[in-house]
Amino acid sequence: MDKEIDVNLAKIDTLIEKKYKNNIEFLVMILQDITRSYNYIPPQVLPHVARKLGVPLSKVFSLATFYKAFSLEPRGKYVVSVCTGTACHVRGARNIMSGLHNVLKIKEGETTDDLMFTLESVRCMGCCASGPVIRVNNDTHGGLDPDRIIPVISQYREGSS
């Protein structure tokens, strides 16, 4: 998984110039948009963004490591986020997480070898009444119990094959 992926640096330049007007205040959102394209921040991106905005690499790096939204490790095509907020916690989020461990054969924070799924926990996504809740990319699945995990995951597995 160490091989460097192709990154369209020209596209990143356009993003920084056109959408964010070279404004350093938008750095978090610039990194969010990059994350959306590649599902993580590829290693060659941070030095490039730093040069482009004329700021030290350390500044860009400190942002990329401070905020939860960023990952410097490759992530899967589908990011499965398990809500572990208080309401989901009292309704059994732990069982959902361990169910996903079994189905995906990975632990929290890991990515499957085929780069298909990444398993994460998030602290509350504001669907507290439908708990326990998971989110796969932008789709939210509520009112889950461990039995329903397999069909939810299969729909993504099949959808992309």
Add this chain to the structure above:
Amino acid sequence: MKKIRSQTELSAYVERIKAHRDPERTMISLCGGSGCGAYGTGRVKASLEQELSAQGLADKVEVKLTGCHGFCEKGPIMVIHPSGVFYPQMTEERVPEIVDKTIQNGEVVHRFLFKDPVSKKKITYEKDIPFYKHQQRLVLGNNGMISPTNIEDYLAVGGYEALARALFDMSPTDVVDEIKASGLRGRGGGGFPTGIKWETCRRQEGEKYVICNADEGDPGAYMDRSLLEGNPHSVLEGMIIGAVAMGSQAGYIYVRNEYPLAVENLEVAIQQAREMGFLGEDILGSGFDFDILISRGGGAFVCGESTALMASLEGKPGRPRAKYIHTVEKGFRDCPSNLNNVETWSNVPMIINKGADWYASIGTEKSKGTKIFSLVGKVANTGLVEVPMGTTLRTIIDDIGGGVPNKRTFKAVQTGGPSGGCIPERLIDLPVDYERLAEAGSIMGSGGMIVMDERTCMVDLARYFMEFLLEESCGQCVPCREGLKRLLQILTGICQGNGREKDLSLLEELSFTLRDFSLCGLGKTAANPVMSTLRYFRDEYEAHVKEKRCPAGVCPGLFRYEIDAGLCTGCQLCALKCPTEAISGQKKEPHMIDQEKCITCGTCYERCKFDAVVIK
């Protein structure tokens, strides 16, 4: 869309919208909030539209995808207007029959109606459902009537009237005075009087910023999300009025990246407001300029703190600073910046429209207006609840929430998110306002209310919050960074049965250190969950420490299930369901649990109809 250039043009435009709307026309309101969306509103909407076309009703009936209706427990929710017939838990399969009977012929489909968990009766109309009946939905009320992506819907319910009033009929000081007189206090947690904040900001010179805190990070609270998703214009209007009052030209909304629908609806709303002349240059022809930008947060709980939020807006890591100088004097870009949260901003247009006296007549002596709570956890009717300040916990949990389900008993309610505290059952008649909650050792916070029954271990809960806060601590100051680590270590030890008697006093000592010496508000309140559970549930801590026993039956290894031979009827259900075959016994004879085989999964406890399985 045409730009509106004066107050008269606005009134004329609104009149035209209203004239085109037939109040008798059937409108089906479908909740498109994130909660209902997770249960499948999208599929229901598609099949509803298909069925209406098939039955030749597509032109006669309007289907509206609205924001959150609040009763998330029963999603996806459908309400048929103008009659107000309420269908919960909608599915695609139910659509054809409802269109055929209710829409075509005005008949109610009895078996799809809401069944009240308390009275066990079916209820036809939304307004009669106890969950709604005891509420006063001043801020949330419009959510079910408007489509968040249609500015005309907002205008039709009186939207932007307050802005016109603030621009043309009032001076900026009048606006500040009105907010001051209303008694509105910050809904994000601190409860600081909004009018006083505005006045201080107004007095400052130079460039100023108006900021909306939509970084709703408290787990278990989602009212801000629902407002942004369901009624984004009310937040924008509040902010524009604030800008008029304080003399600001630029506003920011700092919203969680985890709320994609909120961001999407806000973007649409801002664009529409610009096109119609409510944002941008020369607003409504008044000569006043103001615009709003969205900033998506990077996901850090600490960014809900004002100085951290502003650092994050500047493109820096969100670390708080000491507040020798308040942000209303020196905040974002070192300029005076007024920060209020989503719910606070949403209250503003209403106060300008109906007046400070009206607003101040709602609530208690020091806490005015209504507050939205997210009622979640072990309660029958979960959802968003809006009640006047001073409403008792009993009304909220029992009357609106329908009490604790599954014949369990209410044990405590946790308010105020991770910085809040646990309020025990004996204080259930506590009127909820800023002062009373603080006296009880908790806080209002952003309004999360997590109900717990006897199967919630308070030590485990305190441990859960410490784990959360430790992960979210920005790490700048020692009391918070190291103190939380030690608190978690001690609590984990207690939950594993390794607690020592002196641990309890150590927990208290550490909690006081955090409270008194942390840099920011988050650190100062971080020990609240420990302090409040120690205050009200000390016996539970002692049971863990002295007897190595978890009375709630949560902490693994500190409890066991036993069968009470006097109550067991020998029905064999538990033995059949036990995944490890740990239960044995003859039919109609009392059963036994083999403790060697038992994995304390709780299946027998949940299944037993005679309460014969007990926690020891």
